[in-house]
Amino acid sequence: MAATTRVLQCDPASISFHPPAILPTISSPDTQTAIQAAAHELVHNLRPVAFPTETVYGLGALALDVSATSRIFSTKGRPADNPLIVHVSSFAMLHRLLPPQFILPDTYTALMKHFWPGALTLLFPCDSNTIPSIVTAGQPTVAIRMPSHPVARALIAVSDAPLAAPSANSSGKPSPTRAEHVQRDLEGKISVILDGGACGVGLESTVVDGLQPDGAIRVLRPGGVTVEDIERVLELEMASPPKVLVHKRDYRDDVLEAAPTTPGMKYRHYSPAVPVHLLCTLSVPPSSAQPVDIASYLDSLKASSPRPLKIGVLAPTDSRFATYPLPSDGIEWLRFPLGPSAEPAVAAHGLFDGLLTLERQGADMILIEEIGEEREGLAFMNRVRKAAGESIWLKMD
Ligand code: TXA
Ligand code: MG
Numbered sequence: 470m471a472a473t474t475r476v477l478q479c480d481p482a483s484i485s486f487h488p489p490a491i492l493p494t495i496s497s498p499d500t501q502t503a504i505q506a507a508a509h510e511l512v513h514n515l516r517p518v519a520f521p522t523e524t525v526y527g528l529g530a531l532a533l534d535v536s537a538t539s540r541i542f543s544t545k546g547r548p549a550d551n552p553l554i555v556h557v558s559s560f561a562m563l564h565r566l567l568p569p570q571f572i573l574p575d576t577y578t579a580l581m582k583h584f585w586p587g588a589l590t591l592l593f594p595c596d597s598n599t600i601p602s603i604v605t606a607g608q609p610t611v612a613i614r615m616p617s618h619p620v621a622r623a624l625i626a627v628s629d630a631p632l633a634a635p636s637a638n639s640s641g642k643p644s645p646t647r648a649e650h651v652q653r654d655l656e657g658k659i660s661v662i663l664d665g666g667a668c669g670v671g672l673e674s675t676v677v678d679g680l681q682p683d684g685a686i687r688v689l690r691p692g693g694v695t696v697e698d699i700e701r702v703l704e705l706e707m708a709s710p711p712k713v714l715v716h717k718r719d720y721r722d723d724v725l726e727a728a729p730t731t732p733g734m735k736y737r738h739y740s741p742a743v744p745v746h747l748l749c750t751l752s753v754p755p756s757s758a759q760p761v762d763i764a765s766y767l768d769s770l771k772a773s774s775p776r777p778l779k780i781g782v783l784a785p786t787d788s789r790f791a792t793y794p795l796p797s798d799g800i801e802w803l804r805f806p807l808g809p810s811a812e813p814a815v816a817a818h819g820l821f822d823g824l825l826t827l828e829r830q831g832a833d834m835i836l837i838e839e840i841g842e843e844r845e846g847l848a849f850m851n852r853v854r855k856a857a858g859e860s861i862w863l864k865m866d
Contacts (some may be wrong), residue, residue: 478500511537527556593613781834782803788838
C-alpha cells in the first residue's frame with residue numbers, strides 16, 4: 470500500500486518517435502522527468518503505475534515479472550482467472566514475446582499495418598518460457614497490443630519492457646478515461662499516475678482472435694477499432710478476405726462463455742455504485758420483455774423514493790428520450806449529452822466519463838439510452854449491457 474499518490478503531468482505533444490530509434494524524443498523536461506519517475510517505479514520498485522492510453526487509462530506493471538504483475542491483481546481486486554493484455558512499444562519488442570516458430574498470419578499483417586499502434590488487441594500463441602502464466606491466467610494464448618498514445622508508448626520504451634495493463638479501475642467499476650477518475654478510485658493504492666489528459670477513444674481496445682484453423686477473424690470484445698474498419702482493411706489488403714465474426718452477435722462459443730477470457734462473460738463490469746437502467750427506444754423488444762409506457766415508467770421512478778430523486782441521463786442529444794419533455798417535479802435531471810446519434814464515436818468517448826461524472830454529481834440512478842449498433846455503437850452497447858442492471862423497453866408514442 471503506497472501512502473501518497475503522485476499525479477505527474479505529461480504533455481503528449483512533447484513526445485515524438487523517429488523509427489528506427491527505439492527511444493522517443495521528449496522535448497518537455499517535466500514530461501521527461503515524469504516518465505522517468507514512472508519507469509523507475511515499474512522497473513526498480515516493481516510497483517504498478519497508472520498511465521494514459523488512447524482507449525482508457527491503464528494500470529501497468531512489468532509483464533515478465535510475476536511479483537510486479539501480481540500487484541496489478543491485488544491493487545484492482547481483480548480475479549486471478551481474468552487474463553491481462555501485454556502492451557509493447559515496438560515490433561522488435563513484440564517479436565521477443567512470440568514463440569520462435571510462430572509465423573504471423575496474413576490477416577494479422579494486414580491488421581497491424583493499419584491499426585498498430587492503436588486500439589486493437591490481437592491474440593498470439595503464448596510462449597510459456599517467456600510469459601508468466603499469471604498474465605494469461607493459464608490460457609494457451611496471450612493478448613498483445615501496441616498503444617498509440619505517446620505517453621503510453623514512451624513509458625514502455627523508456628522502461629524497455631512490455632507492460633501488462635488492464636484498465637486502471639477497481640475491478641467491476643467503469644474504466645477511467647481521465648487521470649482524476651483513476652485518482653478518485655486508486656488514491657493511496659498506487660504511487661504514480663501519469664496525467665496525459667482525457668483519452669481520445671474513451672472505451673477499451675477491440676480484442677481479436679485470428680488464430681483459429683478456419684482463418685476467420687473473431688471479435689471477442691468490440692472496442693475502439695470498429696468491425697466495419699476491420700472488414701474494410703481485410704477487403705483492401707487480402708485477395709480472399711476472411712469472415713469477421715462478432716462473438717454473441719454472429720456466433721456462440723460454449724467453451725469461451727464458460728471461461729472468463731472474454732470480458733464480462735463471468736464478472737460484473739463497468740458498474741457505478743448506483744443502479745443503471747438501459748432504456749431501449751430503438752430495438753424490437755424480445756418476447757420476454759413487457760414494453761412500458763414512458764409516463765408510467767417515469768411515475769414508477771418517482772414512486773420508488775420518498776424524497777426527490779437525482780437521475781442522471783446519458784443519451785444522444787437528438788434521441789427520443791433526450792427530446793422528450795421530462796417532468797421536473799420530484800426528479801432533478803442531470804444530463805450528460807453523448808453527441809448526435811449519427812456520431813457513435815462521440816457516445817463511446819463519453820460513456821465511462823459520463824457514468825463516473827454522474828456518479829460523482831450524486832445521481833441516485835443513471836439512465837442510458839440505447840444507440841444503434843453500427844460502428845462505435847457496437848462497443849458502446851456491449852459496455853452498456855454489462856453496466857445496466859435492468860433493460861426497459863419504452864413505448865414513446
Ligand atoms: O484498451 C484496452 O484494452 C485497455 C488499455 C489499458 O490497454 N486495457 C483493458 O484491459 O481493457 P482489461 O484487462 O480491462 O481487459 C482486457 C481483456 C480481459 O478482460 C480479458 O478478458 C481479455 O482482454 N483477454 C486478455 N487475454 C486474453 C486471452 N488470452 N484470451 C482472450 N481474452 C483475453
Ligand atoms: Mg477493464
